[in-house]
Amino acid sequence: MFNQKHILVVDDNEINREMLEMMLSEEYDIITAENGQEALDILRNSSVEISIILLDIIMPVMDGYAFLDEIKKDDELSLIPVIVMTQADAVEDEIAALTHGATDYVRKPYTIQVVKHRVASIINLRETAAMVNQFMYDRLTGMYTKEYFYKKVREILDENPDTNYAIACSNIENFKFYNDVFGRKTGDKLLIEAANVFRREAGPDAVCCRYAADRFLAFAESENEETVSIRLNNAISDVRMELLEDMIVDVGVYNITDRGVTIEQMCDRVFLAVDSIKGVYDRNVVIYNDELRNRLLREKSITEAVETAMEEEQFAVYFQPKYDLKTGEMVGAEALARWIHPEWGFMSPGEFIPLFEKNGFIKKFDEYIRDVTCRKIREWIEKGYSMVPVSVNVSRANVYSARFADGFCKMMKKYNLDPMYLHIEITESAYTENVEQIVSAVKNLRENGFRIELDDFGQGYSSLSVLSEMPLDVMKLDMGFVRSNLDRDDDNGIIGDVVNMAHRMSMKVVAEGVETLEQANQLEAMGCDFAQGYYFSRPVSADDFEKLLIERKCIK
Numbered sequence: 001m002f003n004q005k006h007i008l009v010v011d012d013n014e015i016n017r018e019m020l021e022m023m024l025s026e027e028y029d030i031i032t033a034e035n036g037q038e039a040l041d042i043l044r045n046s047s048v049e050i051s052i053i054l055l056d057i058i059m060p061v062m063d064g065y066a067f068l069d070e071i072k073k074d075d076e077l078s079l080i081p082v083i084v085m086t087q088a089d090a091v092e093d094e095i096a097a098l099t100h101g102a103t104d105y106v107r108k109p110y111t112i113q114v115v116k117h118r119v120a121s122i123i124n125l126r127e128t129a130a131m132v133n134q135f136m137y138d139r140l141t142g143m144y145t146k147e148y149f150y151k152k153v154r155e156i157l158d159e160n161p162d163t164n165y166a167i168a169c170s171n172i173e174n175f176k177f178y179n180d181v182f183g184r185k186t187g188d189k190l191l192i193e194a195a196n197v198f199r200r201e202a203g204p205d206a207v208c209c210r211y212a213a214d215r216f217l218a219f220a221e222s223e224n225e226e227t228v229s230i231r232l233n234n235a236i237s238d239v240r241m242e243l244l245e246d247m248i249v250d251v252g253v254y255n256i257t258d259r260g261v262t263i264e265q266m267c268d269r270v271f272l273a274v275d276s277i278k279g280v281y282d283r284n285v286v287i288y289n290d291e292l293r294n295r296l297l298r299e300k301s302i303t304e305a306v307e308t309a310m311e312e313e314q315f316a317v318y319f320q321p322k323y324d325l326k327t328g329e330m331v332g333a334e335a336l337a338r339w340i341h342p343e344w345g346f347m348s349p350g351e352f353i354p355l356f357e358k359n360g361f362i363k364k365f366d367e368y369i370r371d372v373t374c375r376k377i378r379e380w381i382e383k384g385y386s387m388v389p390v391s392v393n394v395s396r397a398n399v400y401s402a403r404f405a406d407g408f409c410k411m412m413k414k415y416n417l418d419p420m421y422l423h424i425e426i427t428e429s430a431y432t433e434n435v436e437q438i439v440s441a442v443k444n445l446r447e448n449g450f451r452i453e454l455d456d457f458g459q460g461y462s463s464l465s466v467l468s469e470m471p472l473d474v475m476k477l478d479m480g481f482v483r484s485n486l487d488r489d490d491d492n493g494i495i496g497d498v499v500n501m502a503h504r505m506s507m508k509v510v511a512e513g514v515e516t517l518e519q520a521n522q523l524e525a526m527g528c529d530f531a532q533g534y535y536f537s538r539p540v541s542a543d544d545f546e547k548l549l550i551e552r553k554c555i556k
Protein backbone atom coordinates (compact mmCIF):
# COMPACT_ATOMS: atom_id res chain seq x y z
CA MET A 1 0.00 0.00 0.00
CA PHE A 2 1.15 3.48 -0.76
CA ASN A 3 2.39 5.56 2.16
CA GLN A 4 2.71 2.59 4.46
CA LYS A 5 4.83 3.18 7.55
CA HIS A 6 8.05 1.25 7.98
CA ILE A 7 8.93 -0.92 10.94
CA LEU A 8 12.43 -2.22 11.53
CA VAL A 9 12.46 -5.63 13.21
CA VAL A 10 15.83 -6.53 14.76
CA ASP A 11 16.11 -10.13 15.93
CA ASP A 12 18.66 -12.89 15.35
CA ASN A 13 15.93 -15.52 15.53
CA GLU A 14 14.38 -16.10 12.13
CA ILE A 15 11.13 -17.52 13.52
CA ASN A 16 10.61 -14.44 15.68
CA ARG A 17 11.21 -12.16 12.71
CA GLU A 18 8.73 -14.08 10.58
CA MET A 19 6.13 -14.06 13.30
CA LEU A 20 6.30 -10.31 13.72
CA GLU A 21 6.22 -9.84 9.99
CA MET A 22 3.09 -11.96 9.78
CA MET A 23 1.36 -10.01 12.53
CA LEU A 24 2.18 -6.58 11.20
CA SER A 25 2.70 -6.74 7.45
CA GLU A 26 -0.92 -6.07 6.68
CA GLU A 27 -0.64 -2.57 8.00
CA TYR A 28 3.07 -1.84 7.86
CA ASP A 29 6.04 -2.35 5.68
CA ILE A 30 8.51 -4.59 7.53
CA ILE A 31 12.27 -4.36 7.20
CA THR A 32 14.36 -6.91 9.08
CA ALA A 33 17.88 -7.09 10.53
CA GLU A 34 19.65 -9.94 12.28
CA ASN A 35 21.60 -7.90 14.79
CA GLY A 36 22.23 -4.39 16.06
CA GLN A 37 25.01 -3.64 13.61
CA GLU A 38 22.96 -4.59 10.60
CA ALA A 39 20.09 -2.49 11.93
CA LEU A 40 22.39 0.52 12.34
CA ASP A 41 23.61 0.13 8.77
CA ILE A 42 20.06 0.08 7.52
CA LEU A 43 19.15 3.16 9.54
CA ARG A 44 22.16 5.09 8.34
CA ASN A 45 22.08 4.13 4.70
CA SER A 46 18.52 3.62 3.68
CA SER A 47 16.35 6.50 2.61
CA VAL A 48 13.11 5.17 4.07
CA GLU A 49 11.88 6.71 7.24
CA ILE A 50 11.51 4.17 10.01
CA SER A 51 8.54 4.82 12.27
CA ILE A 52 9.42 2.36 14.99
CA ILE A 53 12.01 -0.29 15.85
CA LEU A 54 11.19 -3.66 17.42
CA LEU A 55 14.35 -4.82 19.15
CA ASP A 56 15.50 -8.12 20.59
CA ILE A 57 18.00 -7.89 23.46
CA ILE A 58 20.27 -10.86 23.12
CA MET A 59 21.87 -11.03 19.71
CA PRO A 60 25.32 -11.82 18.33
CA VAL A 61 27.62 -9.07 16.90
CA MET A 62 25.78 -6.19 18.57
CA ASP A 63 23.17 -6.76 21.23
CA GLY A 64 20.12 -4.65 21.97
CA TYR A 65 21.74 -2.52 24.70
CA ALA A 66 24.73 -1.63 22.56
CA PHE A 67 22.36 -0.76 19.74
CA LEU A 68 20.32 1.51 22.02
CA ASP A 69 23.51 3.25 23.17
CA GLU A 70 24.57 3.81 19.58
CA ILE A 71 21.37 5.38 18.35
CA LYS A 72 21.23 7.61 21.41
CA LYS A 73 24.36 9.34 20.10
CA ASP A 74 22.66 10.32 16.87
CA ASP A 75 20.31 13.32 16.95
CA GLU A 76 17.98 11.96 14.36
CA LEU A 77 18.05 8.24 15.11
CA SER A 78 17.48 8.84 18.79
CA LEU A 79 14.05 10.21 17.90
CA ILE A 80 12.85 6.86 16.57
CA PRO A 81 10.88 4.96 19.23
CA VAL A 82 12.15 1.50 20.16
CA ILE A 83 10.07 -1.33 21.59
CA VAL A 84 12.20 -3.98 23.23
CA MET A 85 11.10 -7.60 23.15
CA THR A 86 11.80 -9.37 26.45
CA GLN A 87 11.24 -12.79 27.97
CA ALA A 88 8.14 -13.16 30.10
CA ASP A 89 9.92 -13.32 33.41
CA ALA A 90 12.84 -10.96 32.75
CA VAL A 91 11.78 -7.85 34.69
CA GLU A 92 15.43 -6.79 34.99
CA ASP A 93 15.80 -6.82 31.23
CA GLU A 94 12.79 -4.59 30.95
CA ILE A 95 14.20 -2.08 33.40
CA ALA A 96 17.64 -2.18 31.80
CA ALA A 97 16.17 -1.64 28.33
CA LEU A 98 14.17 1.36 29.50
CA THR A 99 17.23 2.90 31.13
CA HIS A 100 19.11 2.46 27.87
CA GLY A 101 16.48 4.56 26.20
CA ALA A 102 13.88 2.11 24.93
CA THR A 103 10.40 3.55 24.66
CA ASP A 104 8.50 0.46 25.79
CA TYR A 105 8.63 -3.33 25.87
CA VAL A 106 6.52 -6.31 24.92
CA ARG A 107 6.87 -9.75 26.38
CA LYS A 108 7.44 -12.96 24.56
CA PRO A 109 5.54 -15.02 23.61
CA TYR A 110 3.71 -12.31 21.70
CA THR A 111 0.02 -11.67 21.91
CA ILE A 112 -1.00 -10.31 18.51
CA GLN A 113 -3.39 -7.73 19.93
CA VAL A 114 -0.87 -6.37 22.43
CA VAL A 115 1.89 -6.00 19.83
CA LYS A 116 -0.41 -4.34 17.34
CA HIS A 117 -1.76 -1.91 19.90
CA ARG A 118 1.59 -0.91 21.32
CA VAL A 119 3.05 -0.31 17.88
CA ALA A 120 0.08 1.70 16.72
CA SER A 121 -0.17 3.83 19.82
CA ILE A 122 3.54 4.60 19.99
CA ILE A 123 3.71 5.56 16.34
CA ASN A 124 0.71 7.75 16.85
CA LEU A 125 2.14 9.40 19.92
CA ARG A 126 5.42 10.13 18.27
CA GLU A 127 3.78 11.68 15.25
CA THR A 128 1.70 13.96 17.38
CA ALA A 129 4.78 15.01 19.31
CA ALA A 130 6.69 15.61 16.07
CA MET A 131 3.89 17.75 14.80
CA VAL A 132 3.81 19.82 17.93
CA ASN A 133 7.55 20.13 17.67
CA GLN A 134 7.48 21.11 14.08
CA PHE A 135 4.95 23.75 14.87
CA MET A 136 6.94 25.05 17.79
CA TYR A 137 10.46 25.14 16.39
CA ASP A 138 11.97 26.42 13.20
CA ARG A 139 13.80 23.53 11.58
CA LEU A 140 16.90 25.42 10.51
CA THR A 141 17.71 27.50 13.55
CA GLY A 142 15.88 25.68 16.31
CA MET A 143 14.26 28.98 17.30
CA TYR A 144 10.55 29.13 17.99
CA THR A 145 8.25 29.55 15.03
CA LYS A 146 6.34 32.78 14.77
CA GLU A 147 3.05 31.10 15.64
CA TYR A 148 4.47 29.78 18.87
CA PHE A 149 6.16 33.12 19.52
CA TYR A 150 2.84 34.96 19.22
CA LYS A 151 1.23 32.57 21.65
CA LYS A 152 4.05 32.70 24.15
CA VAL A 153 4.36 36.50 24.05
CA ARG A 154 0.65 36.90 24.61
CA GLU A 155 0.82 34.59 27.65
CA ILE A 156 3.74 36.48 29.18
CA LEU A 157 2.09 39.85 28.60
CA ASP A 158 -1.14 38.65 30.20
CA GLU A 159 0.65 37.19 33.19
CA ASN A 160 2.77 40.31 33.80
CA PRO A 161 0.59 43.34 33.33
CA ASP A 162 3.01 45.70 35.12
CA THR A 163 6.29 44.79 33.46
CA ASN A 164 7.67 46.69 30.45
CA TYR A 165 8.57 44.66 27.42
CA ALA A 166 10.00 45.29 23.99
CA ILE A 167 10.13 43.37 20.74
CA ALA A 168 13.22 43.61 18.57
CA CYS A 169 13.77 42.37 15.07
CA SER A 170 16.96 41.86 13.09
CA ASN A 171 17.27 42.13 9.37
CA ILE A 172 20.35 41.21 7.38
CA GLU A 173 20.64 43.64 4.51
CA ASN A 174 20.88 42.01 1.12
CA PHE A 175 20.67 38.54 2.54
CA LYS A 176 19.55 37.29 -0.83
CA PHE A 177 22.85 38.48 -2.21
CA TYR A 178 24.84 36.35 0.25
CA ASN A 179 22.66 33.41 -0.60
CA ASP A 180 23.23 33.89 -4.31
CA VAL A 181 26.96 34.43 -4.04
CA PHE A 182 27.87 31.78 -1.48
CA GLY A 183 25.15 29.27 -2.21
CA ARG A 184 22.28 28.11 -0.14
CA LYS A 185 24.28 25.86 2.15
CA THR A 186 26.57 28.66 3.27
CA GLY A 187 23.55 30.93 3.47
CA ASP A 188 21.94 28.46 5.87
CA LYS A 189 25.10 28.30 7.94
CA LEU A 190 25.19 32.07 8.15
CA LEU A 191 21.61 32.10 9.29
CA ILE A 192 22.23 29.51 11.97
CA GLU A 193 25.16 31.54 13.25
CA ALA A 194 23.24 34.77 13.08
CA ALA A 195 20.42 33.12 14.98
CA ASN A 196 22.83 31.96 17.67
CA VAL A 197 24.38 35.38 18.11
CA PHE A 198 20.98 37.02 18.13
CA ARG A 199 19.65 34.61 20.72
CA ARG A 200 22.73 34.98 22.89
CA GLU A 201 22.65 38.78 22.81
CA ALA A 202 18.95 38.94 23.41
CA GLY A 203 19.70 37.31 26.77
CA PRO A 204 18.62 34.13 28.51
CA ASP A 205 15.18 35.48 29.41
CA ALA A 206 14.26 36.58 25.92
CA VAL A 207 11.77 34.66 23.82
CA CYS A 208 13.20 34.44 20.30
CA CYS A 209 11.78 33.25 17.03
CA ARG A 210 12.61 33.08 13.38
CA TYR A 211 9.93 35.07 11.65
CA ALA A 212 11.04 34.63 8.07
CA ALA A 213 14.20 34.02 6.07
CA ASP A 214 16.66 36.34 7.79
CA ARG A 215 14.34 37.98 10.28
CA PHE A 216 14.61 37.06 13.91
CA LEU A 217 12.43 38.42 16.65
CA ALA A 218 13.22 38.74 20.33
CA PHE A 219 10.76 39.58 23.06
CA ALA A 220 12.28 40.67 26.35
CA GLU A 221 11.85 42.83 29.39
CA SER A 222 13.01 46.38 28.81
CA GLU A 223 13.80 48.87 31.53
CA ASN A 224 13.86 51.71 29.06
CA GLU A 225 14.55 52.36 25.41
CA GLU A 226 18.19 53.05 26.02
CA THR A 227 19.10 49.70 27.53
CA VAL A 228 17.42 47.85 24.71
CA SER A 229 19.12 49.77 21.96
CA ILE A 230 22.57 49.78 23.53
CA ARG A 231 22.44 46.06 24.03
CA LEU A 232 21.26 45.56 20.50
CA ASN A 233 23.91 47.81 19.10
CA ASN A 234 26.56 45.67 20.73
CA ALA A 235 24.83 42.61 19.44
CA ILE A 236 24.99 43.94 15.93
CA SER A 237 28.70 44.61 15.94
CA ASP A 238 29.17 41.12 17.31
CA VAL A 239 27.06 39.59 14.60
CA ARG A 240 29.06 41.43 12.03
CA MET A 241 32.40 40.40 13.42
CA GLU A 242 31.50 36.80 13.80
CA LEU A 243 29.92 36.38 10.41
CA LEU A 244 31.12 38.59 7.63
CA GLU A 245 32.72 41.90 8.27
CA ASP A 246 30.86 43.74 5.60
CA MET A 247 27.51 42.27 6.44
CA ILE A 248 25.00 44.82 7.60
CA VAL A 249 22.47 43.85 10.21
CA ASP A 250 19.71 46.28 11.09
CA VAL A 251 17.65 46.13 14.22
CA GLY A 252 14.24 47.61 14.89
CA VAL A 253 12.75 47.89 18.36
CA TYR A 254 9.20 48.42 19.50
CA ASN A 255 8.61 49.16 23.15
CA ILE A 256 5.24 47.68 23.85
CA THR A 257 3.18 50.68 24.89
CA ASP A 258 -0.15 49.48 23.65
CA ARG A 259 -1.17 45.99 24.71
CA GLY A 260 -4.53 46.30 23.03
CA VAL A 261 -3.21 45.34 19.62
CA THR A 262 -2.39 41.83 18.48
CA ILE A 263 1.14 40.50 18.67
CA GLU A 264 1.18 40.43 14.86
CA GLN A 265 0.49 44.14 14.82
CA MET A 266 3.24 44.73 17.37
CA CYS A 267 5.62 42.83 15.10
CA ASP A 268 4.47 44.89 12.12
CA ARG A 269 5.60 47.98 14.00
CA VAL A 270 9.00 46.46 14.55
CA PHE A 271 9.24 45.65 10.84
CA LEU A 272 8.16 49.16 9.89
CA ALA A 273 10.97 50.47 12.05
CA VAL A 274 13.65 48.15 10.73
CA ASP A 275 12.61 48.62 7.11
CA SER A 276 12.84 52.37 7.47
CA ILE A 277 16.64 52.14 7.72
CA LYS A 278 17.17 49.73 4.85
CA GLY A 279 20.00 51.18 2.79
CA VAL A 280 20.77 53.86 5.37
CA TYR A 281 24.35 53.05 6.12
CA ASP A 282 25.04 55.19 9.16
CA ARG A 283 22.18 53.81 11.24
CA ASN A 284 21.62 50.27 12.34
CA VAL A 285 19.19 50.54 15.20
CA VAL A 286 15.86 52.26 15.10
CA ILE A 287 13.17 52.51 17.73
CA TYR A 288 9.57 52.67 16.68
CA ASN A 289 7.58 55.75 17.61
CA ASP A 290 4.40 57.39 16.39
CA GLU A 291 6.24 59.96 14.35
CA LEU A 292 8.00 57.21 12.45
CA ARG A 293 4.72 55.44 12.03
CA ASN A 294 2.97 58.47 10.59
CA ARG A 295 5.85 59.24 8.29
CA LEU A 296 5.96 55.70 6.97
CA LEU A 297 2.23 55.50 6.57
CA ARG A 298 2.30 58.73 4.60
CA GLU A 299 5.16 57.47 2.44
CA LYS A 300 3.26 54.30 1.83
CA SER A 301 0.07 56.07 0.80
CA ILE A 302 2.00 58.44 -1.45
CA THR A 303 3.64 55.52 -3.17
CA GLU A 304 0.30 53.81 -3.59
CA ALA A 305 -1.37 56.95 -4.97
CA VAL A 306 1.12 57.43 -7.79
CA GLU A 307 -0.45 55.39 -10.57
CA THR A 308 -3.85 57.00 -10.09
CA ALA A 309 -2.24 60.43 -9.94
CA MET A 310 -0.66 59.79 -13.30
CA GLU A 311 -3.89 58.53 -14.84
CA GLU A 312 -5.95 61.39 -13.46
CA GLU A 313 -3.34 63.98 -14.40
CA GLN A 314 -2.92 65.25 -10.88
CA PHE A 315 0.64 66.23 -11.72
CA ALA A 316 1.17 69.66 -13.19
CA VAL A 317 4.18 71.55 -14.42
CA TYR A 318 4.83 75.01 -13.05
CA PHE A 319 7.28 77.44 -14.56
CA GLN A 320 9.61 79.78 -12.73
CA PRO A 321 11.23 82.44 -14.90
CA LYS A 322 14.91 83.32 -14.78
CA TYR A 323 16.01 86.90 -15.35
CA ASP A 324 19.09 88.65 -16.63
CA LEU A 325 20.41 90.69 -13.71
CA LYS A 326 21.79 93.44 -15.94
CA THR A 327 18.94 94.00 -18.34
CA GLY A 328 16.06 92.65 -16.24
CA GLU A 329 14.89 90.60 -19.18
CA MET A 330 13.39 87.13 -18.87
CA VAL A 331 15.99 84.74 -20.26
CA GLY A 332 14.65 81.33 -19.38
CA ALA A 333 12.50 79.30 -17.03
CA GLU A 334 12.64 76.18 -14.92
CA ALA A 335 9.94 73.55 -15.10
CA LEU A 336 8.97 72.42 -11.59
CA ALA A 337 6.69 69.51 -10.83
CA ARG A 338 3.55 70.00 -8.78
CA TRP A 339 1.21 67.42 -7.36
CA ILE A 340 -2.25 68.60 -6.57
CA HIS A 341 -3.98 65.72 -4.85
CA PRO A 342 -7.79 65.73 -4.61
CA GLU A 343 -7.67 65.02 -0.86
CA TRP A 344 -4.25 66.01 0.38
CA GLY A 345 -4.06 69.19 -1.63
CA PHE A 346 -0.74 70.63 -2.71
CA MET A 347 2.32 68.48 -2.17
CA SER A 348 5.87 69.66 -2.40
CA PRO A 349 8.21 67.90 -4.81
CA GLY A 350 10.72 67.94 -1.96
CA GLU A 351 8.45 65.37 -0.33
CA PHE A 352 7.55 63.08 -3.21
CA ILE A 353 10.61 63.20 -5.50
CA PRO A 354 12.85 61.38 -2.98
CA LEU A 355 10.18 58.69 -2.62
CA PHE A 356 9.95 58.28 -6.38
CA GLU A 357 13.72 57.95 -6.46
CA LYS A 358 13.48 55.20 -3.87
CA ASN A 359 10.76 53.20 -5.59
CA GLY A 360 12.00 53.66 -9.12
CA PHE A 361 9.01 55.65 -10.33
CA ILE A 362 11.23 58.66 -10.97
CA LYS A 363 12.16 57.49 -14.45
CA LYS A 364 8.61 57.53 -15.69
CA PHE A 365 7.93 60.69 -13.77
CA ASP A 366 10.80 62.75 -15.20
CA GLU A 367 9.83 61.58 -18.67
CA TYR A 368 6.29 62.72 -18.06
CA ILE A 369 7.34 66.20 -16.85
CA ARG A 370 9.70 66.47 -19.82
CA ASP A 371 6.91 65.52 -22.21
CA VAL A 372 4.46 68.06 -20.78
CA THR A 373 7.15 70.75 -20.85
CA CYS A 374 8.03 70.08 -24.49
CA ARG A 375 4.36 70.03 -25.47
CA LYS A 376 3.95 73.44 -23.88
CA ILE A 377 7.06 74.85 -25.57
CA ARG A 378 5.74 73.64 -28.92
CA GLU A 379 2.36 75.23 -28.21
CA TRP A 380 3.92 78.59 -27.27
CA ILE A 381 6.15 78.61 -30.32
CA GLU A 382 3.08 77.92 -32.49
CA LYS A 383 1.34 80.86 -30.86
CA GLY A 384 4.20 83.02 -32.01
CA TYR A 385 5.64 84.08 -28.65
CA SER A 386 9.30 84.85 -28.41
CA MET A 387 10.22 81.69 -26.56
CA VAL A 388 12.87 81.29 -23.85
CA PRO A 389 14.64 78.03 -23.08
CA VAL A 390 13.01 75.97 -20.32
CA SER A 391 15.04 73.69 -18.13
CA VAL A 392 13.86 70.39 -16.70
CA ASN A 393 15.27 68.69 -13.65
CA VAL A 394 16.51 65.17 -14.02
CA SER A 395 17.05 62.94 -11.09
CA ARG A 396 20.55 61.61 -10.92
CA ALA A 397 19.11 58.11 -10.77
CA ASN A 398 18.17 58.61 -14.44
CA VAL A 399 21.42 60.13 -15.63
CA TYR A 400 23.19 56.80 -15.30
CA SER A 401 20.86 55.05 -17.69
CA ALA A 402 22.61 54.19 -20.95
CA ARG A 403 19.72 55.53 -23.01
CA PHE A 404 19.56 58.81 -21.16
CA ALA A 405 20.43 61.05 -24.12
CA ASP A 406 18.23 59.04 -26.51
CA GLY A 407 15.12 59.98 -24.55
CA PHE A 408 15.83 63.66 -25.01
CA CYS A 409 16.51 63.32 -28.72
CA LYS A 410 13.29 61.39 -29.26
CA MET A 411 11.35 64.08 -27.48
CA MET A 412 12.78 66.73 -29.79
CA LYS A 413 11.57 64.71 -32.77
CA LYS A 414 8.17 64.13 -31.23
CA TYR A 415 7.51 67.84 -30.81
CA ASN A 416 9.70 69.00 -33.66
CA LEU A 417 11.77 71.19 -31.36
CA ASP A 418 15.25 72.63 -31.53
CA PRO A 419 17.22 71.36 -28.52
CA MET A 420 18.23 74.93 -27.71
CA TYR A 421 14.80 75.31 -26.10
CA LEU A 422 15.34 72.55 -23.58
CA HIS A 423 17.97 72.90 -20.89
CA ILE A 424 18.76 70.06 -18.56
CA GLU A 425 19.44 70.62 -14.86
CA ILE A 426 21.56 67.97 -13.24
CA THR A 427 22.15 68.31 -9.54
CA GLU A 428 25.65 68.81 -8.27
CA SER A 429 25.70 65.66 -6.15
CA ALA A 430 25.33 63.55 -9.29
CA TYR A 431 28.85 64.46 -10.32
CA THR A 432 30.43 62.66 -7.40
CA GLU A 433 29.44 59.11 -8.28
CA ASN A 434 30.16 57.19 -11.47
CA VAL A 435 32.04 60.17 -12.82
CA GLU A 436 32.90 58.56 -16.14
CA GLN A 437 29.35 57.62 -16.91
CA ILE A 438 28.05 61.08 -16.22
CA VAL A 439 30.81 62.80 -18.17
CA SER A 440 29.97 60.71 -21.20
CA ALA A 441 26.21 61.29 -20.78
CA VAL A 442 26.73 65.04 -20.56
CA LYS A 443 29.05 65.08 -23.58
CA ASN A 444 26.55 63.08 -25.55
CA LEU A 445 23.74 65.48 -24.71
CA ARG A 446 25.82 68.50 -25.64
CA GLU A 447 26.82 66.96 -28.96
CA ASN A 448 23.13 66.69 -29.64
CA GLY A 449 22.68 70.38 -28.99
CA PHE A 450 21.33 70.41 -25.44
CA ARG A 451 22.50 72.85 -22.78
CA ILE A 452 23.39 71.50 -19.36
CA GLU A 453 22.93 73.41 -16.12
CA LEU A 454 24.76 72.37 -12.98
CA ASP A 455 22.08 72.54 -10.28
CA ASP A 456 22.55 73.25 -6.58
CA PHE A 457 26.17 74.31 -6.76
CA GLY A 458 27.62 75.06 -3.35
CA GLN A 459 25.96 72.25 -1.47
CA GLY A 460 29.46 70.99 -1.21
CA TYR A 461 29.65 67.92 -3.35
CA SER A 462 31.46 68.68 -6.56
CA SER A 463 35.10 68.23 -7.02
CA LEU A 464 36.33 71.10 -9.13
CA SER A 465 38.58 68.83 -11.15
CA VAL A 466 35.57 66.83 -12.29
CA LEU A 467 33.74 70.01 -13.24
CA SER A 468 36.64 71.17 -15.36
CA GLU A 469 36.41 67.95 -17.40
CA MET A 470 32.75 68.47 -18.01
CA PRO A 471 31.32 70.64 -20.74
CA LEU A 472 28.68 72.54 -18.75
CA ASP A 473 26.82 75.65 -19.83
CA VAL A 474 25.31 77.14 -16.73
CA MET A 475 26.10 77.00 -13.05
CA LYS A 476 23.18 77.42 -10.67
CA LEU A 477 24.20 78.64 -7.27
CA ASP A 478 22.28 76.87 -4.54
CA MET A 479 19.89 79.02 -2.57
CA GLY A 480 21.48 78.14 0.77
CA PHE A 481 24.96 78.84 -0.57
CA VAL A 482 23.91 82.26 -1.86
CA ARG A 483 22.17 83.23 1.37
CA SER A 484 24.82 82.19 3.81
CA ASN A 485 27.50 83.97 1.82
CA LEU A 486 25.57 87.15 1.17
CA ASP A 487 24.69 87.35 4.87
CA ARG A 488 28.31 87.22 5.93
CA ASP A 489 29.52 90.79 5.51
CA ASP A 490 33.18 89.93 5.87
CA ASP A 491 33.26 87.18 3.33
CA ASN A 492 31.38 88.36 0.30
CA GLY A 493 34.34 87.34 -1.76
CA ILE A 494 33.46 83.71 -2.19
CA ILE A 495 30.49 84.21 -4.48
CA GLY A 496 32.59 86.54 -6.61
CA ASP A 497 35.34 83.92 -6.77
CA VAL A 498 32.94 81.20 -7.82
CA VAL A 499 31.41 83.45 -10.47
CA ASN A 500 34.86 84.24 -11.87
CA MET A 501 35.81 80.62 -11.91
CA ALA A 502 32.59 79.68 -13.72
CA HIS A 503 33.19 82.38 -16.28
CA ARG A 504 36.71 81.13 -16.88
CA MET A 505 35.15 77.74 -17.58
CA SER A 506 32.76 79.41 -20.04
CA MET A 507 29.72 78.97 -17.85
CA LYS A 508 27.00 81.49 -17.13
CA VAL A 509 25.90 81.80 -13.51
CA VAL A 510 22.33 81.75 -12.15
CA ALA A 511 21.60 82.52 -8.50
CA GLU A 512 18.64 80.63 -7.05
CA GLY A 513 16.20 81.73 -4.37
CA VAL A 514 16.64 85.47 -4.73
CA GLU A 515 13.95 87.04 -2.59
CA THR A 516 14.92 90.71 -2.26
CA LEU A 517 16.07 93.60 -4.40
CA GLU A 518 19.09 93.94 -2.16
CA GLN A 519 20.17 90.37 -2.87
CA ALA A 520 19.67 90.93 -6.59
CA ASN A 521 21.82 94.05 -6.51
CA GLN A 522 24.58 92.37 -4.51
CA LEU A 523 24.64 89.43 -6.91
CA GLU A 524 24.78 91.67 -9.91
CA ALA A 525 27.71 93.53 -8.37
CA MET A 526 29.54 90.23 -7.97
CA GLY A 527 29.21 89.48 -11.64
CA CYS A 528 26.41 86.96 -11.42
CA ASP A 529 24.57 86.78 -14.77
CA PHE A 530 21.04 85.61 -14.01
CA ALA A 531 18.72 85.16 -11.09
CA GLN A 532 15.65 83.16 -10.20
CA GLY A 533 13.55 83.65 -7.09
CA TYR A 534 10.42 84.95 -5.40
CA TYR A 535 11.64 88.54 -5.80
CA PHE A 536 11.12 88.16 -9.54
CA SER A 537 8.41 85.55 -9.66
CA ARG A 538 7.25 82.45 -7.87
CA PRO A 539 6.84 79.29 -9.94
CA VAL A 540 3.54 79.81 -11.79
CA SER A 541 1.05 77.70 -13.69
CA ALA A 542 1.37 77.26 -17.47
CA ASP A 543 -1.45 79.73 -18.04
CA ASP A 544 0.21 82.38 -15.90
CA PHE A 545 3.56 81.74 -17.49
CA GLU A 546 1.95 82.24 -20.86
CA LYS A 547 0.93 85.74 -19.72
CA LEU A 548 4.55 86.44 -18.79
CA LEU A 549 5.63 85.32 -22.23
CA ILE A 550 3.14 87.65 -23.82
CA GLU A 551 4.31 90.61 -21.76
CA ARG A 552 8.02 89.78 -21.84
CA LYS A 553 8.35 92.91 -19.81
CA CYS A 554 11.56 94.02 -18.24
CA ILE A 555 11.71 93.71 -14.47
CA LYS A 556 14.21 96.56 -14.24
Ligand code: C2E
Pocket: 320, 335, 336, 337, 348, 349, 350, 353, 366, 369, 393, 394, 395, 455, 456, 512, 513, 514, 515, 532, 533, 534, 535, 539
Ligand atom coordinates in the same frame (compact mmCIF):
# COMPACT_ATOMS: atom_id res chain seq x y z
P1 C2E B 1 15.47 72.82 -7.24
O1 C2E B 1 15.76 72.24 -8.59
O2 C2E B 1 16.64 73.38 -6.50
O3 C2E B 1 14.34 73.89 -7.47
C1 C2E B 1 14.31 75.11 -6.83
C2 C2E B 1 13.37 75.10 -5.68
O4 C2E B 1 13.43 76.36 -5.02
C3 C2E B 1 11.90 74.96 -6.12
O5 C2E B 1 11.24 74.25 -5.09
C4 C2E B 1 11.41 76.41 -6.14
O6 C2E B 1 10.02 76.52 -5.96
C5 C2E B 1 12.15 76.95 -4.94
N1 C2E B 1 12.34 78.41 -5.02
C6 C2E B 1 12.50 79.19 -6.12
N2 C2E B 1 12.66 80.48 -5.78
C7 C2E B 1 12.64 80.53 -4.43
C8 C2E B 1 12.78 81.60 -3.47
O7 C2E B 1 12.99 82.76 -3.79
N3 C2E B 1 12.69 81.29 -2.17
C9 C2E B 1 12.47 80.00 -1.76
N4 C2E B 1 12.40 79.75 -0.45
N5 C2E B 1 12.34 78.98 -2.61
C10 C2E B 1 12.43 79.22 -3.95
P2 C2E B 1 10.26 73.09 -5.42
O8 C2E B 1 9.46 73.42 -6.62
O9 C2E B 1 9.58 72.74 -4.16
O10 C2E B 1 11.21 71.89 -5.85
C11 C2E B 1 12.04 71.30 -4.92
C12 C2E B 1 12.99 70.35 -5.60
O11 C2E B 1 12.31 69.25 -6.17
C13 C2E B 1 13.71 70.99 -6.78
O12 C2E B 1 14.79 71.71 -6.30
C14 C2E B 1 14.12 69.77 -7.57
O13 C2E B 1 15.30 69.22 -7.05
C15 C2E B 1 13.00 68.80 -7.30
N6 C2E B 1 12.12 68.77 -8.45
C16 C2E B 1 11.09 69.58 -8.77
N7 C2E B 1 10.53 69.19 -9.93
C17 C2E B 1 11.21 68.10 -10.36
C18 C2E B 1 11.11 67.22 -11.50
O14 C2E B 1 10.28 67.37 -12.39
N8 C2E B 1 12.00 66.19 -11.57
C19 C2E B 1 12.96 66.01 -10.63
N9 C2E B 1 13.78 64.99 -10.75
N10 C2E B 1 13.08 66.80 -9.57
C20 C2E B 1 12.22 67.85 -9.42
Ligand code: CA
Pocket: 334, 393, 425, 455
Ligand atom coordinates in the same frame (compact mmCIF):
# COMPACT_ATOMS: atom_id res chain seq x y z
CA1 CA C 1 16.56 72.72 -10.45
Ligand code: CA
Pocket: 455, 456, 476, 478, 479, 512
Ligand atom coordinates in the same frame (compact mmCIF):
# COMPACT_ATOMS: atom_id res chain seq x y z
CA1 CA D 1 18.51 74.09 -7.34
